[in-house]
Amino acid sequence: MAPMGIRLSPLGIGVFCLLGLGVLYHVYSGFLTWRIPSFLLGERGEDTVDLRELLAVSVKAAQLGGVEVKAVRESNKLNENLKGKTREGADDKMTRGDLLSNKKMASLIKNSFPGVQVNTEEHLDEEDKESSNWDHTLPDEIKDLIKHPKLVPAESITIWIDPLDATHEYTExxxxxxxxxxxxxxxxxxxxxxxxKPFTGYTAWAMVEEGSNTKRRDSYNEEFPNIIVSRSHSGKVKEVTLQSFGNQTKIISAGGSGYKVLSLLDVTGNEQETADVYVHITYIKKWDICAGNAILNALGGHMTNLKGEEIIYTGSDGNEGGLLASIGVDHNALVEKLALKISPK
Known part of the structure; x- marks a missing residue:
């Protein structure tokens, strides 16, 4: 007796194929939903954040912190304290301006976006946190530049706050x-x-791949660049850069990483020195450099360690590999000239 087989009518075959396609679609679409970030799917859930809103609250936080910084300096009641020494042996100072600015900035961001990680230079106890909130209104300049929501998972976000960059200079x-x-x-x-910049009122902001309210300069001197460095250890950088670029290279000593990044950009009318390259040869905290890194990246520039490697803004709060920042010049050529001559400590 011949083995029995199952015969399907054309209608049955069609139904079977449709069922199979349905199963495959369900599995595959589920895979895509799991693999593709929500901001690419364009669907906002409870665990996603609109980067446009984060940009707006970041601008507001920086400006609110600046109000405190300016008021304390003008009152001349800094309540200056010494936190310790930096690795270079300089005094690591903290003032009332640092603390009040930190309180304003961290409270606003944490209250507005409680699901994201916030790293800030000064510690903020829960009982010290203010009840300030943001109404999620987007300023016109942000809406005009970034017209659609940019959604990312909240768990992927780390926010770095520097409530007062250049504290040493602030006390002076x-x-x-x-x-x-x-x-x-x-x-x-x-x-x-x-x-x-609290004392001029100037604010530079940018979002990578979306735009910025500032821009690069029209030209940069790549052959004999003006190099901006920290006031605390300009001597060693001066020696190395003169060897790398020649005696026509100009060294600018300045305070504050934020100030140094702005020196690379077009900020005419804001009492800002002009440089072509920013070099830092030692350990530096990530809240000092992250904002400048983002702005440079958005404008087509670069900020790396001295080996040309990208700096990752997760994990520890320090960057060990030195710093090289540029825009409008060949960054890799700078790495080749400097990386072998400057030894980070």
């Missing part, structure tokens, strides 16, 4: 070096940067 009343800064990193990559 060298106020033009002082900035407040906020950076938003997504999966460790700097995406949003805000640098605010």
């Amino acid at each position: 009343n060298l106020i033009n070096y002082v900035t407040t800064m906020v950076c938003v990193a997504v999966d460790g990559k700097p995406i949003i940067g805000v640098i605010h």
Whole structure:
């Protein structure tokens, strides 16, 4: 007796195929939903954040912090304290301006986006946190530039706050070096940067792949660049850069990482020195550099360690490999000239 078989009518075959396609679609679409970030799917859930809103609250936070920084300096009641020594042996100072600015900035961001990680230079106890909130209104300049929501998972975000960059200069009343800064990193990559100058009122901001309210300069001197460095250890950098680029190279000593990044950009009318390259040869905290990194990236520039490697803004709060920042010049050529001559410590 011949084995029995199952015969399907043409209608049965069609139904079977449709069922199979339905199963495959369900599995495959589920796979896509799991694999593709929500901001690419364009669907906002409870665990996603609109980067446009993060940009807006970051600008507001930096400016609110700047109000505190300016008021404390003008009152001349800094309540200056010494936190310790930096690795270079310089005094690591903290003032009432640092603390009040940090309180304003961190409270606003944490209250507005409680699901994201916030790293800030000064500690903020829960009982010290203010009840300030943001109404989620987007300023016209942001809506005009970034017209659609940019959604990312909240768990992928790390925010870095520097409530008062250039504290040492702040205590010396060298106020033009002082900035407040906020950076938003997504999966460790700097995406949003805000640098605010409290004593001029100037604010630079940018979002990678979306735009910026500032721009690069029209030209840069690549052969004999003006190189901006920290006031605390300009001697060693001066020696190395003169060997690398020649005696016509100009060394600018300045305070504050935010100020140094702005020196690479077109910020005419804001009492800002002009440089072509920013070099830092030692350890530096990530809240000092993340905002500038994001702005440079958004404008087609670069900020790397001295080996040309990208800096990752997760994990520890320090960058060990030195710093090289540029825009409008061949960054890789700079790495080749400097990496072998400057040994980070």
